[in-house]
Amino acid sequence: MLYKGGYSQHFFFRWLFNDAVSITRLFSVDGILTFTLRLEKTSEKIQKVYHWQSHNVKLSGVDDMVLLPKISEDSIVENLKKRYMDDYIFAPYENPPHIYALADDMYRNLLIDNENQCVIISGESGAGKTVAAKYIMSYIARISGGGSRVQHIKDVILESNPLLEAFGNAKTVRNNNSSRFGKYVEILFGSGGQPEGGRISNFLLEKSRVTTQNVGERNFHIFYQLCTGASDAMKSKYINFNFIIIIIIIIIIIIIIIHQDFGLAPLDYYHYLSYGGNHKVEGTNDAHDFQETLKAMNVMGMTDQEQTNIFQIVSGILHLGNVMFVEKGNYSEIQDINSISYPAFLFEVDQYHLKSKLTSRRFDSKWGAQSDTIDVTLNVEQALYTRNALAKGIYARLFDYLVKRVNGAMETNAPGYNIGILDIYGFEIFERNGFEQFCINFVNEKLQQIFIELTLKAEQVGFDSSVTFIYVF
Numbered sequence: 001m002l003y004k005g006g007y008s009q010h011f012f013f014r015w016l017f018n019d020a021v022s023i024t025r026l027f028s029v030d031g032i033l034t035f036t037l038r039l040e041k042t043s044e045k046i047q048k049v050y051h052w053q054s055h056n057v058k059l060s061g062v063d064d065m066v067l068l069p070k071i072s073e074d075s076i077v078e079n080l081k082k083r084y085m086d087d088y089i090f091a092p093y094e095n096p097p098h099i100y101a102l103a104d105d106m107y108r109n110l111l112i113d114n115e116n117q118c119v120i121i122s123g124e125s126g127a128g129k130t131v132a133a134k135y136i137m138s139y140i141a142r143i144s145g146g147g148s149r150v151q152h153i154k155d156v157i158l159e160s161n162p163l164l165e166a167f168g169n170a171k172t173v174r175n176n177n178s179s180r181f182g183k184y185v186e187i188l189f190g191s192g193g194q195p196e197g198g199r200i201s202n203f204l205l206e207k208s209r210v211t212t213q214n215v216g217e218r219n220f221h222i223f224y225q226l227c228t229g230a231s232d233a234m235k236s237k238y239i240n241f242n243f244i245i246i247i248i249i250i251i252i253i254i255i256i257i258i259h260q261d262f263g264l265a266p267l268d269y270y271h272y273l274s275y276g277g278n279h280k281v282e283g284t285n286d287a288h289d290f291q292e293t294l295k296a297m298n299v300m301g302m303t304d305q306e307q308t309n310i311f312q313i314v315s316g317i318l319h320l321g322n323v324m325f326v327e328k329g330n331y332s333e334i335q336d337i338n339s340i341s342y343p344a345f346l347f348e349v350d351q352y353h354l355k356s357k358l359t360s361r362r363f364d365s366k367w368g369a370q371s372d373t374i375d376v377t378l379n380v381e382q383a384l385y386t387r388n389a390l391a392k393g394i395y396a397r398l399f400d401y402l403v404k405r406v407n408g409a410m411e412t413n414a415p416g417y418n419i420g421i422l423d424i425y426g427f428e429i430f431e432r433n434g435f436e437q438f439c440i441n442f443v444n445e446k447l448q449q450i451f452i453e454l455t456l457k458a459e460q461v462g463f464d465s466s467v468t469f470i471y472v473f
């Protein structure tokens with residue numbers, strides 16, 4: 001039995017050892033799994049090495065050379081020799097189930113049988129669904145042919161991953177790069193087996209994350225990427241333009257403000273990023289990832305202006321979260337009127353209009369043939385709810401827009417067959433499960449049901465003639 005690194009294992013070990021915090025080394029040789037656990041007991045940190053011997057394992061070296069304890073010419077040759085002697089050499093079709101073999105099968109079936117193919121990837125959060133989906137996409141991109149136009153389609157398909165992950169993935173307690181939306185990617189192939197286009201359908205974006213997160217989690221990656229990765233020029237435009245407005249409004253503050261660093265807005269400044277408790281994710285470099293996001297946007301053919309507009313919205317949402325309300329009589333008022341100028345500027349809307357939409361709502365009444373429209377003022381709780389609903393609504397539409405843009409970049413009318421890859425976000429149980437988690441858990445249960453149904457049905461068929469049993473399905 002060979003374990004590969006991953007968060008599921010991380011949690012398994014955590015559960016096993018109760019106080020284990022992280023696995024620093026993990027490798028397996030001849031069935032012996034060796035791992036080093038960093039343990040944390042109160043404030044003291046202890047390094048301990050555990051050896052675990054698995055049973056009934058055919059001793060045939062390691063499947064994956066990177067798992068060798070020491071990578072040298074000798075150890076590689078020794079490993080290959082062992083596998084050769086045991087008739088366990090590397091050959092895709094002789095190996096146990098492998099994601100490339102599955103992708104290869106699908107591709108061949110599509111070409112030989114002229115049939116659409118579909119792979120459903122299911123599993124709990126952190127199991128490796130998204131990584132598997134990406135392996136399938138890159139394998140297909142690698143083995144299918146085509147000229148420069150096809151190469152562009154492949155680039156769009158592959159680059160859609162970092163782009164949508166930036167806006168749709170987040171750190172959760174189980175997975176540092178957890179998909180918080182479901183997606184179904186279809187790759188459309190021409191008669192020669194070359195990708196001609198593609199289409200992505202997105203489901204159930206967890207938009208509640210925009211305004212609040214559980215402890216130990218983060219908002220969507222893009223917020224941190226923009227704040228830490230944007231150039232100074234961009235930062236002053238999206239993040240600190242507020243200062244410019246203040247300069248115009250309050251002359252006295254000019255002296256203070258011109259001495260401030262326009263290029264920096266600490267993440268702590270934003271209310272919408274404050275719930276998780278930690279902005280940093282081990283092994284993630286947000287500034288670097290921001291460059292990947294920009295690169296992906298360029299591959300999609302997004303213009304500078306389009307990118308500017310997108311980041312204006314992202315930044316506007318952050319600033320909107322800093323608009324606070326106070327109770328005045330029976331209704332709410334914006335605590336600091338300057339705070340509304342920033343999001344209004346970034347959303348390119350009139351600030352008085354935005355203020356009125358946050359603190360009141362339009363009420364249509366009808367009696368008989370008569371109708372009337374009145375503005376009803378909101379209390380603080382209602383105003384906060386409205387503010388958050390606006391932030392979530394804008395973000396969800398921005399995400400839909402990005403998916404639409406990706407689809408536009410790989411649109412085709414060419415006839416052909418397609419391979420579909422379904423990657424939804426995994427089953428999870430929180431202390432408080434929101435409606436979105438309920439929906440995703442329900443979908444996961446349904447998928448599991450389909451899986452059981454199909455596999456049991458297949459088993460039943462195999463037994464048909466020889467065994468008498470009660471049909472489950």
Ligand SMILES: Nc1ncnc2c1ncn2[C@@H]1O[C@H](COP(=O)(O)OP(=O)(O)OP(=O)(O)O)[C@@H](O)[C@H]1O
Pocket residue numbers: 004005006007008123124125126127128129130131132175176177178179180424425426427
């Ligand atoms: N094949 C793999 N090889 C190495 N690491 C992997 C592999 N699969 C997954 N991982 C590790 O596990 C992490 C979680 O994987 P992934 O994001 O694919 O999980 P998921 O099932 O899609 O989770 P979620 O439902 O939360 O989106 C990855 O970031 C990666 O570190």
